[in-house]
Amino acid sequence: MADRISEDITFRKLEALLAFMDTGNLAKAAEALDVSTVSVHRALHSLEEGLRCALFRHEGRNLLPTEAAQVLADVAREVLKTMSDGIRMTREAAGYSADQLKIGSLYSLTIRTVPQVVIGIKVRRPSLQTELVLGSNADLLDKLRQGTIDATLMGLPEPSADIESIPMFEDDIFFAAPEHSHYARLDAVDLRLCRDEPFVSLGDGFVTSSGFAEAFRIADFTPNVVMKVGDIFSLMNLVGGGIGYSLLPGRVRDVFASNVAFIPLTPEYGLKQTIGLSFLRRRERDPNLLALAAVCRMLTPAASGKGC
Incomplete structure (x- = not known):
């Protein structure tokens, strides 16, 4: 010795x-x-x-x-x-103040929110390399706890002692139908009148699929789901192609504006998604995450794609 x-x-x-x-x-x-x-x-x-x-x-x-x-x-x-x-x-x-930051995200947030965040973090920390990992809420939360991503942009999870979350914006849920559908001419849609319609949805674990299930719980019937997919853009293609109707967040409405109509649900549904940044609480003093949190706090709802 x-x-x-x-x-x-x-x-x-x-x-x-x-x-x-x-x-x-x-x-x-x-x-x-x-x-x-x-x-x-x-x-x-x-x-x-x-x-x-x-x-x-x-x-x-x-x-x-x-x-x-x-x-x-x-x-x-x-x-x-x-x-x-x-x-x-x-x-x-340990992922603390490394030269690379792995950010998880929902597919739908890559339209506006993710580019805004990446630009913001580059301004604050020019030498930092960012990597994007896409997935469902459940998948991203699992990766966050395993340490394979540093932070994630997604629907806010249930309160937990190990997760710190920063709300960014709220997004309304709409009834999505082909542009030529008779539903597209309505001011609002009551799901109880859609019992006999085919629907398409995201798989389990997505924040949008959770809202989908809650809406039909309120409507008090089980929808006829003819197909499930693993990303929101494929889901919108199915809606636009007339395969089925769905429920979608307003932030994606511009992607297929020419062939998918977004119609408000009647007031009794009142469904919203709260989107935000989540990371492990034990890493709340990580300089990279502090910079990322500052960027997310500064984003306006418009910049994040809410109502767009």
Whole structure:
């Protein structure tokens, strides 16, 4: 077993040694470290006690380093650099302030919200590389907890002790029908009048599929779902092609405006989605996530695509 290092030898004291060796002066070393001259002098004296050998000699009022001090200074530079690199690599392994940020997102948010967020984070942290991971609410929440993504833009999850969420905007849910459908001419649609219609929907785990299920619970019947898909753009293609009707958030209405009509539901449904940023609470002080949170807080509903 290697000899144990005296508790008198610390990183702070080694920093004081290097500052003194670089400046040759107690006052200048203290200024460089933003501490008092007395603190530097005590640190140097404490190192001598920990090493049990002299590092300096006095010539009048001057403190001159010995050869032993130079040897320790050379080693200290390597030790401090190695430790600094180790801290950086440890943080990167944990996803803390790494050079890359993995952001999860719902497919529907790639229309406006994601581009706005990516532009905003680039302005704040130009060297940061962003990677986008798409999926359902359930899938993204699972990836967040596993640590495979750093944060996610999605429907806000149920309150949880391990998740921090920042609301960004609310989005209304609409009845989606082909543009030529007779429903497209209505001011509002009551789902109870659609019992015999075919429907298409997203698979389980999507925030939109949760709203879909809630709407038909209110309507008090089980819809005839003829097909389920794994992304909202495929779902809109099916609606536009006349395969079935669906319920969709207003933020995607411009994507297929020419062949899909978005008709409000009657007031008793009152369905909305709250979209926001979510990340692990234990990483709330991560500089990258702090920058991302600041960007998301500044986004206006219009920039996020609400009502568009």
